[in-house]
Amino acid sequence: MATAAQDGQGQYVPLLSGGVGFVTSTNAGNTTYIPVISPLLAAPIGNHILVESRAIILDPFSPNGGGKPGYNGNLFLGLTYLQADLLASKHLTFVAGDFLTPFGTYNERLTPIWIGNFQDAPLIFSVGTMETAASVGGMLQGSAFASERVSADYAVYFSATSTNKQFTAERASGGQGSLYFPASRLEVGVSYGRQLQDVHESFEGAHVWWEPADTALRLRSEFAKGAHAGGYWVEADYRLSRFKNGESFAGRFEPVFRMQQTFRSRLDSNDGLPTANTQQADFGLDYRLPHEVRINTSYSREFSSTGNRNIWQTGIVYRFLFPTWRGK
């Protein structure tokens, strides 16, 4: 392991990061309590290799129905990903192992519990991420080019079928590319995925992220489409820390809004989307406490021909980040 400072710059001691939290979700009147821990380990080896892994341990429990006392729940432990990264050149990184399927932005960027503004993933999350959201195989990714005006990123992958309990994946391939314009803080990208087992199916996606200059507004959006269903989500958050002093009471608030819609053309019980066309509006209010603690609250109203419902969610998450040992 590399532990010494390199070029007088950073030091490369392996780190342990992640989030620990307790969240509640009341969906159509049924409440579930979820203690959760999601550790992340990143260990550099030499100057060009990084081994990283994220796991999740959660134990959702809810009151017994039918007037029975007590609670019932199920403990879940799972590896989210376990991958080795080889920085082959300034434009190319080889990734091997069990990695997050690169499709859209949510899976790779916003799934950590200490990052996402809402507890629930978007309704279209399963489109293009091949059900498990993880792939077992190899990926090439990197920055194709970068300048002061624009930068371009890419990722292409191939995944084999894996039925191992901790490394479940489908045979699939795909990739994505995006352009980022730093001056306008605009990112646009496209994704493609092809399922290569059972019914071969293609998925297409696009995303736009924009932070208008000199504002505290952040806009994110994604569109994804498969053979049976598709949809989009648009999320806006307003970081009062930019408007007010980030240490002030008001500056710690972050109102969030997300609009989602799904469209179904054919029924498929395995694609993870609602069985009927659905619209959902999510209203959130996050509060950032000192010492990397965040409180998330949200109310969602879902409209569907199968029935409308309310979803209330609250949670508190602590994000930790420290070295695994002292180093030099």
Add this chain to the structure above:
Amino acid sequence: MKSSSVLLTCLAAAIAILPLCAQQVEHKASSQAPPAQMNHASSSADSDRGERVFKQNCSRCHDAPQSFSPRISGTVIRHMRIRASLSEPDEIAILHFLNP
């Protein structure tokens, strides 16, 4: 409530509290400085560019950690280079920003 639920809840609370305590001790020892303070302490062009690159890339997904040990600064940036497909010059600029 199932005993496993109780155990996991206690474990989550313990893990949440212990690093908080450790973090406060480390603050008192002043062995590390938050990136914002590092920025004020440095006027180098590299550090300025690093701050800009940080805002343009990293903070689009998440806020900067309030503080972390300098022993893992290189690891953090290498992890972010892969997660965010940062270019090599951007990786170096952010490293300068975090280690002025």
